Amino acid sequence: MAIKVHGPMMSPAVMRVVATLKEKDLDFELVPVNMQAGDHKKEPFISLNPFGQVPAFEDGDLKLFESRAITQYIAHTYADKGNQLLPNDPKKMAIMSVWMEVEAQKFDPIGSKLGFEIVIKPMLGMVTDDAVVAENEEKLGKLLDVYESRLKESKYLGGESFTLADLHHAPSLHYLSGSKVKSLFDARPHVSAWVADILARPAWSKTIELSKH
Numbered sequence: 001m002a003i004k005v006h007g008p009m010m011s012p013a014v015m016r017v018v019a020t021l022k023e024k025d026l027d028f029e030l031v032p033v034n035m036q037a038g039d040h041k042k043e044p045f046i047s048l049n050p051f052g053q054v055p056a057f058e059d060g061d062l063k064l065f066e067s068r069a070i071t072q073y074i075a076h077t078y079a080d081k082g083n084q085l086l087p088n089d090p091k092k093m094a095i096m097s098v099w100m101e102v103e104a105q106k107f108d109p110i111g112s113k114l115g116f117e118i119v120i121k122p123m124l125g126m127v128t129d130d131a132v133v134a135e136n137e138e139k140l141g142k143l144l145d146v147y148e149s150r151l152k153e154s155k156y157l158g159g160e161s162f163t164l165a166d167l168h169h170a171p172s173l174h175y176l177s178g179s180k181v182k183s184l185f186d187a188r189p190h191v192s193a194w195v196a197d198i199l200a201r202p203a204w205s206k207t208i209e210l211s212k213h
């Protein structure tokens with residue numbers, strides 16, 4: 001099989017890539033990486049990603065890392081397959097890029113910290129730091145106020161169609177929706193509808209299904 005995704009399905013960054021492949025209805029092979037054993041810091045994985053983080057990605061002789069670069073490669077290369085994830089118009093493309101940056105630079109640092117404290121730490125038997133949770137809940141609330149204003153104007157972040165800007169949020173939205181942070185989404189009707197829409201996509205359900213095996 002030409003396309004390979006290396007990494008465990010519980011990783012949000014791996015999920016982001018798998019969700020994109022599912023949106024595009026592409027076949028791929030999921031290659032397990034034993035992170036508990038530290039295999040992501042050793043050869044052969046380190047030759048695929050010198051930073052020792054999952055996911056790594058192969059499509060024939062092309063090798064990539066960084067989940068958001070991988071999703072963009074997939075969306076451009078397989079533009080005519082599955083669901084369209086990119087706007088055609090350059091101005092719409094620029095607006096989508098703005099919101100992809102917002103996700104990577106503003107949403108993800110907060111979402112990752114909250115996910116680690118509220119979801120991952122309890123799973124690993126570690127103690128949640130309530131001060132970190134409180135600080136990041138406050139930050140997320142303020143950020144979601146901006147999202148609420150944006151989503152009052154258009155159904156999705158990039159405009160009226162679902163794009164990579166929305167998809168990139170899906171793993172954090174999934175994990176945080178199963179936590180007390182969901183109340184921050186529920187308090188904002190447009191954000192709440194957007195979260196529900198993203199998590200109800202068939203490609204996302206298939207991604208979650210795969211993560212259960």
Ligand SMILES: N[C@@H](CCC(=O)N[C@@H](CS)C(=O)NCC(=O)O)C(=O)O
Nearest residue numbers: 011012013052053054055066067068
């Ligand atoms: N910016 C990277 C982040 C990748 C990342 O943080 N991967 C985590 C799992 S979700 C990882 O490999 N953590 C182990 C480590 O950093 O040593 C991407 O989007 O691909």
